[in-house]
Amino acid sequence: MTKPRVTVIDIAKAAGVSKSTVSLVLQGSSLVNEGTRSKVNVVMRELGYVYNRGAANLRQAGAKSRIIGVVVNDLTNSFFAELAVGVDMVVQSAGFVQFLSNTGESIDRQREVVASMREHGISGLIVSPARATDAADFKPLVAAGIPVVVVVRNLPGAKVSSIVSDNQAGMMSAVQHLAELGHKRIAFLGGFPDTAVFDDRLAGYRNGVEAAGLGYREELVIASAPSRAGGVEAIGKAIGLADRPTAAVCFNDAVAFGVCDGLRARRLEPGSDFAVVGFDDVIEAQAAVPALTTVSVDPQGIGRRGAQMLLKQINAGKAEAETVTTAVRLVVRESCGAGMSVKIKQDFA
Amino acid sequence: MTKPRVTVIDIAKAAGVSKSTVSLVLQGSSLVNEGTRSKVNVVMRELGYVYNRGAANLRQAGAKSRIIGVVVNDLTNSFFAELAVGVDMVVQSAGFVQFLSNTGESIDRQREVVASMREHGISGLIVSPARATDAADFKPLVAAGIPVVVVVRNLPGAKVSSIVSDNQAGMMSAVQHLAELGHKRIAFLGGFPDTAVFDDRLAGYRNGVEAAGLGYREELVIASAPSRAGGVEAIGKAIGLADRPTAAVCFNDAVAFGVCDGLRARRLEPGSDFAVVGFDDVIEAQAAVPALTTVSVDPQGIGRRGAQMLLKQINAGKAEAETVTTAVRLVVRESCGAGMSVKIKQDFA
DNA sequence: TTAAATATTTGGAACGTTCCAATTCTGTCA
DNA sequence: TGACAGAATTGGAACGTTCCAAATATTTAA
Structure with missing residues (x-):
């Protein structure tokens, strides 16, 4: 059934050289004569030789397996x-x-x-x-x-x-962008608090709101699973807040998509009624409607x-x-409402 | 630098047994005494033994590497x-x-x-x-x-x-669906003709139009790269046709997205002005606008x-x-215009 | 108590490669 | 021609495992 393996010894025999020479050819050593090399190569092709990396690796102890x-x-x-x-x-x-x-x-x-x-x-x-x-x-x-x-x-x-990508700077630039658009109450939505990435992004958020003079308010950060479903959940809580936010930066794009879903379920249109910004710039981000404003990480x-x-x-x-x-870079699309007229935002603020 | 490898011999020595016994333990043989087995296991853990599959597989010639x-x-x-x-x-x-x-x-x-x-x-x-x-x-x-x-x-x-997925049946059901919606001129867009998949899908298209009594017309099949760019190109040619089609089945979803892009560039709205159906049901298909009607393949x-x-x-x-x-199954969403009123389609037909 | 049977363990000999030290070829130079 | 250098080749030994046949320990049956 399984054919007997062709080994370097078979090649050696067929080519009329020693196994050592064949080995040398295998490793492209310059020690071997050009004629011999090509002869060996021909024979290898004829017999259908397959290099056995396992064996090689065994011998070159410590050497690498590639x-x-x-x-x-x-x-x-x-x-x-x-x-x-x-x-x-x-x-x-x-x-x-x-x-x-x-x-x-x-x-x-x-x-x-x-x-x-x-x-x-x-x-x-x-x-x-x-x-x-x-x-x-x-x-x-x-x-x-x-x-x-x-x-x-x-x-x-x-x-x-x-x-790792510059989570902190990325989130900070997202917040800054929203602040420039006139938002005063910006939430941070989604993500599990026990991860280093969450910490970094949250820190960026905090720096951002503080730099914009908005002040950091704990009730505006709402954790959840870093998934679409988590986003729906988080926006639900955010909307329920007494002092409702008008914009949110999300832990990642999946959360952002969930947030959009949740907004629509409440007859709010992401972009015009509520600004949302994601993180990652996954492939779907630009094809979505509204196209997602997000932090691109390549x-x-x-x-x-x-x-x-x-x-x-x-x-x-x-x-x-x-x-x-x-480095990361904020990609401004539609979901942050950057294209909207100022009037709408003022109505809302 | 690289520590000397711990081998089965080291284990054997430390556990006071022979290497053969250790090997037996490694393979979970029932031949070895329970006490011996656990002793060996303990030693292995202590010394941080790592199994060397390369060596193993070398010996069990022909046997499998997993x-x-x-x-x-x-x-x-x-x-x-x-x-x-x-x-x-x-x-x-x-x-x-x-x-x-x-x-x-x-x-x-x-x-x-x-x-x-x-x-x-x-x-x-x-x-x-x-x-x-x-x-x-x-x-x-x-x-x-x-x-x-x-x-x-x-x-x-x-x-x-x-x-392979049932390309033929899938494409046929797509065509059938469009025919039921009242379309008379249905194009087949995108894909490279030198592939087996293309042949299958095209055959399904042909069967579909013939079964619907629409007749197969060669000018309605327009090949292109199976990509978004290819879709743009193909719809461009289709629109230029004297007897312009009102609907298209596409080689795959990427092409379908390209077709939508191309339609919009000509101020035609996919779904209402022109029906498009994709193939594959990639993850973006349902999030796109309009959501893509496509053949789902799992x-x-x-x-x-x-x-x-x-x-x-x-x-x-x-x-x-x-x-x-x-088996595949047609997922009807929006891009085929199934949700549109009949009037619009009649205007168009 | 002993032979037979069963359960457990064990030393080599492989597996296909690379490395080393040693050998055999080539010329070349005096 | 002989000696020598360099180029090219080569036979083991080794890598870490599994397999085999054989050895040893333990039970069982009589």
Whole structure:
């Protein structure tokens, strides 16, 4: 059934050289004579030789497998799909191959997946950690000399490199924009308070309202699941407030979409009746109606950058933990009401 | 720098047993005494042992690596991301791990990626082939006893299993729906004619118009790239036709979105002024305005199903090439004008 | 108590590669 | 011609595991 494998010894025999020579050819060594090299190559093609990386890797103990592990927490979210594509680009062109897994926010699955990757001898790991991931979880990896780069969500205690977008500045610019449009009561909606990303975005919100001279009011921040459903829930509470807000910055785009849904359910039109701003600039943001004003973060860029960082560490042999935050930029579309006449906003304020 | 690896021999020494016994424990053999087993397990934990699958698989020649390769042609398209998630679900729960790569429609990259996967000893491959993939490309794989399942796009000549959605029936029901709404001139827009999927969908279109007694007219099928830009281009040509169509079925949702863009650019409102129907039901379809009427295909289901099929073949040891087509269903939303009054349509017809 | 049966453990020999040190070729120079 | 340098090649040994056949421990049956 399964054909006997063609090995380097078979090639050697058929080409009339030693297995060592074949091995040299395999690694593109300059030691081997041009004629021999091509002869060996021909024979390999004829016999349908397939390199056995497992065996190779076994011998070059400690040397690298050329596999990069990538772990994301939600591949169906186009944000992470883009990220993976970004990683794939640089990883492939560096001659590595990508091992991608999805945890679906399950910390157990994350553990399984990472363990499995380790068994397969990955030379590095890029991970967007599931919620509530323990900083210590990646300790063994780095102790074994396997570089780890954490992306999107940072892991405060862990001694690993990370690359996150500038959540604070992004949220601050969103608030600032709304303030410039004349809004006085701006809410912060959605997200789970136990995450580092939430903290950063909230801090940005706080800085924003304070800088605008509006003052930070606790009742205006309403947490919820970072999903569409969470957004519906959050806006419901916000509308119920005695001193009702006229605008909101949302934890992410999914929440923002939910907020729009919730507004419509109450016969309020997002954009004209209530300003909403998202975060992430997922692919659907510009096609939505009204088009979502949001903070754009370029996930593919993060992926590329993270991969570069990882490769650098792999090549360097030593993992200098380094943290970079990537710039973000507010994309003004319709949902913030920027295109509306001033009159409407004044009626409302 | 890199610590010396902890091997099964180290464990054996520390636990006072032989390496063979440790190996037995590793494989959960029932031959080993309960006491010994737990002692070994404890030691493994203490020393931080990591199983070396490379070595294992080297020995069990022909035996399987528990890696499943997944190759898709466009991960940024949420259709394929969903598909990958579907595969991941069943693959992971079967104790396999997924190796995912993106070809971006490049046939060269596909070749590279598949070769690399083979070197790593995948036990099976799920692939959505890049355009113009040669059926013979997967020949060596199956010859080596590695099961291959082709999804989404089928590969006519290849002797591999495949699972595609029922493109023909889907397109036919779309045409039928438009005919029932009173449309007489229905165009088929977008897609590259050199693909099997195109042929299937076009055949469905043809059956549909003929069954509705409208007659098949060649000038109403206008090919283009299967993208948003392609859609714009195709609708441009369609509008220019002497006997202008009043409705269109599109090769896929991306084309359909492009068609909507093109209509608007000509001051025609999709839905009320011109009916458009897509194919795939990508995630954006329901959030778009107007919400896209489209043929829903459940990519995640295809992924799951494909993975199951592959696992079955892996376990059976023999690859019985099997072809399944999955059912699709028309989702009526707004872009087909189904919600419009009959009057408007009559004005138009 | 002993033989037979069963349960457990164990030392090599693989698996396909790379590395090392050593060997065999080429010329080249005196 | 012989010696020498450089180029090219080569036979083990090793990597960490599993498998096999064989050895040893423990029970059971008589």
